[in-house]
Amino acid sequence: MDFDSIIQYWSNLWILIPTSIMKIRNMKNINKMKRSLLLGKILLVGLFITVFNQSCTNLDEELFSEVTPDDYFKTDEQFVTALASAYTRLGPYACDNDTYSFQEVSTDEMLVPTRGADWDDGGDWRRISLHSWTSEDGKVNGTWNFGFQGVTTCNQLIYQFQELVDQGAVDPATADAFIAELTVLRGFYYWVLMDQFGNVPYQTDFATAEAQPPTVARATIYANLVEELEAEVPKLSKAVDGTTYGRMTYWAGKHLLAYMYLNAEVYTGTPEWAKAAAAAQDIIDNGPFSLESDYFANFNVNNSGSSEFIFAIPFDKVFFTGFNLPMRTLHYGSQDTYNLTAQPWNGYCSLEEFYNSYDDTDRRKGEPGTVDGPSTVRGNFVAGYQYFADGTTPVTDANWEQPNPNRVPPLLGDPDGEHLNLGNIGTGRPHVNELGPQAYRQAGVRIGKWEFEIGGTSEMSNDRAIFRYAQTLLIRAEALWRLDPSSTEALALVNQVYGRSNNDVLTSLDGVPSFLESEGGASVAGGELLNEMGREMFAESFRRTDLIRWGYFTEVDKWIPPVNNPGDVVRSGDGVGYTTLLPIPREQMEANPNLVQNPGY
C-alpha cells in the first residue's frame, strides 16, 4: 500500500468527522452527555478503521534496484547469469588476491619489498616472505574467503537448480549439466582450500549445511574430492571452443585431478604417481591441445584461445577486470614506458637466484634494458634500464636513493643515479633482492610475463590460464620420473617444454635447485625438473604447492634476502615445517568454534 491510499483514507475520515460533529452540534434536542457520546463514537469508529485498515499497517518491503531469488530464475538467461557468479569469483585468482600471494610471495619466485613506507602494510608482505604469518593476518583470512565464497556460491546454485528440477520448472537434462559443471568447479575451490589450509570444513549440500561445520581432515577431503571429481568429470563437455571457453570442461577436470594425484602424497601420505601420469596422458592423447610454438603466445594481450589453454579466466579490461598485474609489479615511472593510464604501485618482484635460473639464452628470460637503450627481447621479467615508450627518453626517478655515508649502517645508494634501473642490472651492485624494510624503490626485477598493453589501463585484457598444456606435460613428466627416475619419456616431455624456449635440450633431470646455487648446493635428483617447473610455470600460482611436494618449501632461509628488522622472524627455517599449512584465520575461529587450528599455530 502506498501513500496515496493512506491520504485518501484519512481525508475521507477527515471529512466524515467534522461534518458529523457539525451535525451533532446543530442537534437542538439532545443533551450534552449524549452529544459527547456521539462524538466519541465517531472518533472511535474512525480510529478503529485505521487500525484494521491494511494499508495503514502494511510494512512489506518494496525493491527496485535489487531482486530477490523469488523474482529471479525465470528464464534460461537468468540461469546462465547465476551460473556465471560461480565463475566470476575466480577473478582474484589471477594475481589480485591473497591466494596468489601465498602461492607466489612465500616462495623463491617472488617477494614484495618494503620500500620505505611503501608496502610495509604492517609487515604483512615480509611475514609472507619469511613464513612468519599468523592466524591474525588479514591475508590468511582473504584466501580462506576466496575459497569458501566459491564453494558456497556453487553449493547455493546447485541447490537452487536442483530445487527447480524438483519443481519441474526446468528440463532435468539442462540442469544436470549445470550441476555437474558446478560440482567440478566447486572441486577446484575446495582443492585450493585443501591445498592451503589442509583441514577445513567440507560441505556439499546447501540445504542441510550446518551452521558451524567442523573441521574435516585433509586426507578425508582429498578422498571425497577425488571420488566426486572422478564421478562428475566424465559428464562434462569435451568440446574446446567458444562454447566452453572459460568454463569447466572434461579436460579442465582431468587436469585438476592430475595435479591433485601428483600431490596426493602431501595430502594423504600415499602417492598416486601412476594415476597422475594416466590422467595427464588422457589429456595428451585425447585432448585437442598442443604447445604453442612461442611461449609468449600464452601471455600476449590477445591470447584468447591459445592451443595450450585447458582452463582460463577470460579477462577484459572493460568487461571482466581484476588482472591488475601492471599495477602490482611495475615501478611508478614505468607508467611512461607503457603509457599506462594509471600510476603503478611498485610492488611484486622476482628474486635474483630465480631470475638467474634461466640461461641468458632462454627466451623466457628476456634481456634487460641497458644504458644505451631499452630491452629488445621480451621475457618473463622487466629488468634493467627503463625508457619512455618512445624508446629513447630515459625514465628517471627524482627520488632515487642517494648515498648516505653518515647513516648507520651507511647507505650505499643507487649506483647509477636517477635513471630508473629495475634490479640495478649491470651496475656491479645489483639490488635484485631486497626485502626491506628499507629496500630501494628500484630494487627487484619485475614480473613481465604477461604482455603490458601500450596505453593500457590498470586492468589487463590478457586471459589468464589456470591450467595450461605445458603443465600437463610437466605433471606427466614428474609422475613418470617419480616412478622411474631414468624414464626417457619423462626427460622427453620436459624437453618438449624446455626446448620450445631454448635451442638446446636438457640431458638430465638432475641438477642444483636454483635457490641453492649461491649456497654452493650440490646436484640433487630431479633438481632440473623442479627448476624447469619454476621457469615455465613462473607466476602462475603453483610454486608453493610444487616446493612443498619437493620438500623445499620450509627452507625459506635459502632464498630470502637478509633483513634488518628485529621483528621479522623466519619461522620455518628452523625445521619446524608446520608452515606448509596456513593457519585457520582468527576471524573464522571466532565465527565457528568447531574449527580446529592447524598444528604449530
Next chain:
Amino acid sequence: MKNYLLVCLLMLFATASVFAQDRTVSGQVTDSDTDDPIPGVNILIQGTTQGTVTDIDGNYEMTVPSDGAILLFSYVGYKSQTIDIGTRSTVNIALVADVTALSEIVVTGYGTQEKKEITSAVASVKEKDFNQGNVNDAAQLLQGRVAGLSITPDNAGNPNAGYTVRLRQTSTIGANVQPLIVIDGIIGGDLNNVDPRDIASIDVLKDGSAAAIYGTRGSSGVVIVTTKTGSEGRFDVDLNAYWVVESIYREQDILSSNDWRRLSSEINAGVDYGHDTDWYDEITQTANTQVYNLALSGGSKQTTYRASINYRDADGTLINTGFQRINARLNLNQKALNDRLTLTFLTAGTFNRAEYGFDDAWRYATIYNPTAPVRDETNPDYDRWGGYYQNVLFDYYNPVAILEQNSNDGSDSRINLAGKAAYEIIDGLTVDAFYSLQVIEEVRNQYYAKESFWVGSDRNGNARKQSEQVWNQLFESTVNWNTDFGRTNMTLLGGYSYQEFYREGFFARGGDFVTNFFEYNNLSAAKEFNDGLGEVDSWKESAKLIAFFGRVNFNLDETYFLSASVRQEGSSRFGTGNKWGTFPAASAGVELANFIGSSAVDNLKFRVSWGITGNIPGESYLSLLRLGPGSSFFYNGEFIPSYAPISNDNPDLKWETKSEWNIGFDFSLLGSKLFGAFDFYTRKTSDLLYLFNVPQPPNLYNQAWVNVGELKTSGLELALTWAAVERPNISYSTTITPTVYLQNDLVKLSGEFNGATLEFGTQTLGAMGAPGMSAVPLQRVSEGEPLGQIWTQVYEGIGENGDLLLKDTNGDGTIDELDRQVTGSGIPDFEFGWANNFTFARNWDLSIFFRGVFGHDLLNKYRAFYEVPQGIGSYNTFQGAFDLKNPTTGAYMNSSSGLLSSYHVENADFFSLDNLSLGYNFNMDNSGAFRNIRVYLAANNLFMITGYKGPDPNPRYDDENNDPLVTGIDYRNRWILTRSFSIGATFGF
C-alpha cells in the same frame, strides 16, 4: 494499541458539566512593567473549563456566576494570578513577567509543556543563548550549550562539511548514531534546510523517557527545531547583515624550505629542488563571507505569518572553495470556525551551490617538498601536466595543481512543505492532521582535467556526475485532550503516524576527452563510453515507518507531575514477524519547594524517568537475500553479467532497543539568581545492530547484519546559570554546562545467527592505510570493556644507531604486533561549555563563550605517517622530526617507514575561546522609523589551549569509514582550523 485509544476516548465522557450563567465581568490585562495591554491572556473561572482570552487590546468580557468567582489569569512568560472578583463587574489586572527559567515553554514532541512540568531530561535553548558569530550551520548554534550534547565539526574549517552530533555519547554502533531532527513537526528533518537565523528555539530530548514518544528513532536523542513565527498585532521587518573574514590558524608545524634543507643535510636524504615554497600559503586564501537575512512577520487575530529570505555567500580558506545559499521560509497560521480550526502552512526551500575543492590538497600541501616549485612553465617536461611541477612518487601530487586544474562542485535543493489542520471539537479536545513532504535533490559534479597528474592523466580527463533525490512524506494525526479535575490537570495524547521514504539516484562517469572545455557538462564527449569503459549506475530504495502512540501527563496541584507514553512502531526494514516494536516510557517529578517553604528556594524539582527507545539500521532490505548484477562472464563468445547474492538474509532482524534511567533535579534558588538542572543517566542498549563476520560455509556471504550485543553508558550533566550582577547599568550572568562521561562499556557483542553462535571476543579494528600501513589496526574492541581503546605499540626511544626502540610489553623477547597495548582513549571523560554575558551602560552587550573537552586522546595520523626524519627522502616532515634522534649519539631514527606507536597518540585536551561578541544597541525612540538597531563584532576561535599538535583537538567519534567503534583517530586530509572575525548589524522596523 486499541486499548490506549479506548482509554483516551473514554476520558471524553468526563467532560460533561453544566454551569449557571448570571452576569458579566470585563476589564483589561496589562504588563506590570510597561503597562502595555497583553492580548491572548487566558482567563478561566477556577474549577471549571469556562473561560475566555483577551483581545488585541488586552480587553476581555465574560459571564460569571452571580455569586462570585475566582478568575485565573495566565499567559506564557507571566506569573499566573488568581483574583476573587466578589461582586465587581470591572476587573483590571497587571500581570508580572515571570523571569524564572522554569516558566519557559519547552517543546516536547507532539506538544509543549512548561519547564516546571517536565519530568524528563529536556534542554531548551532559545535564540538569545545561541552561539554567535560566523555560524552557517544550525548545529553550530548549540555547540557547548547543552550538557551531554557533543557537537564536533566533521572537518573543522571546511565551510561545506557538517557536524557530528552525539547525545550522551555512543548509544549504538551499527544503527543511526546522529540524533533525530524534528523541524516544526517534520520528523527526520534536515538541519541543512533551516537557516540559523530562522530558528526560535532548539529543544533537546535527552533521556529515554522524553524521546520515547519518537520511539524508533529516539535512541540517539531528539533535537526539535522550532522556527520563528509571526505574532498577533505586529508588523515587523528585520534585516540582518554581516561580513566575515576568516583565515587559517594552528597550521601544522611542517618544515619550511630552510628547515627542510637543514634536516636534509643532517641526515643526507631528500632532493633539494632549489625553490622556497610555502605550500599552505599556496593553497589557502583569506575567506570572505557575507550573510543577509530579511524577515517580515506579523499578523492579525486570525492570521499570523512570518516570511524570511536568507542569503549566504561564503568562501572557504582553501582556494576555489565556498558556497552560495539562498533559503526562504514561510510560516503561516490561520484561524477559522470561531477560532476552533487552526490551519498551519509551512514551506521552506534551501538552494545551495557549492565548490567543495579537494581535501587531499591539505595532505599533499603538508607533505610536499618545500624546495619544489609550484609551476615550471619553462621546463617542457611539465607541459604534459599543464606546466605544474610534479614528481613521480607514490601518492604524491602538487596540491595547487589539484585545486586549480580540477573541479568538484554541486548543488542541493531542499524543499519542505507541511500543512496542519487542528480542530478543537469541544473545549480542551483537539484533533489534528499533519502532512509534510521533504524533497532533497543533490547533484555532485567532478572533473579531472586531461593534464591533471592526480586522477586526470590516468583517464585523459575524467568527468563524473551524480544526482540523488530524496522524497519523504509524513502523515500524522493526533487527538489531544486537556482537562482539569479539581486541582489536577491532565493532558492526553493519542496519534497515528505514517512515513514513507524514497531515495533514488543516478550516476555516470566517463573519461578520455578531446577537450577540457565541457568539464562534466557533456558526458557524451567522453570517449570511454564508446570503449565500454564509461560507468553508469542508478539505484532506488524505499522504507516505511508506521506508528501508533499515546501519552498522558498529570499535573497534581503544581506539585506532583507524572507522565507516561507508549509508541508502537513498525519499520519495513526488519524481518517478517519482527517489524513491530513497543517503546514505553514513564516519568515522575515532585516540586520540593512547595514543602521546603524557604524563600531561598524558588523551585526544586526532583524527577525520575525511564524509557525505551529504538534504533533502525541505516539501509533497507537487510533482512532479505538479494541478487544483483556483478562482473561479467564470458559465455558463448560474449560477455554477459553474472548475478550473485549480494547479502546474507537475516529474517530475524529486529529493533535495537535502548532503555534509559534518568534521575535529575531542576532548581531555581535565591530569587532565580541561581538556577539550572542536574542529571544522572544510565542506559543500556540491547540487540545492537552490527555487521558481523559470519561463518562461511555455510553462509553465502562472510558478513551479515545481526542483532547482537549490549552497550552500557552513564554520565552526569549539569547546567548552571548564575545571574551574578543585575543592576540597571551593568549585569553579568554566567552559564556552565559540564558533562562527565562515567561509563561507556561494550558489555557484549555476541549472539545467534542462522543457528550459529557468534562471539566477538576481542578484536582490533580500523586501519592506518597507505602508504605502507594498510593492515595496521588502530583500535581494540573487547567485550566487557570500555570503548575507545587506541591500540598501538609503545615507544621507548631511539637507539644509539638510530634504531626505533619499541617496548616488549609482553616480555616474549620479540618486538612485534603482540606488543600492542592500550595507549589512549578516543572518548573524552569530561566536557563543558561556559557562557558569559555582560551588559553595561544599557546599550552594550558582550558575550564570551568558552568550551573545553578533556580526557580524550587522538592518534595523529599525519605525524605517524610523516614525522620520520628519513621520510624526508619522499615527503616533507614536521619540526618534531628533529627530535627523533638518540639524545646521546645524535643518530636520527634510521627507518623511513611510518611510525605508529604511542609516540603519536597525543593527549587532546583543549580549552578554547569559541566565540566572543560585542554589540551596541542604539536607543530608539518608539515613534521613530526603526524599532531597533544593533551593531556587533564577533570573533570565533580567538585562542585555544591544547597540547595537541594536529590541526583540531576535537574528539573524533568515528573513523574515515564512519565506524563508531573506531574513535580518536585524527585522519589526514583534514582542513586547518580557522579563526574568523565578523561585523554585522541588525535593523528592526
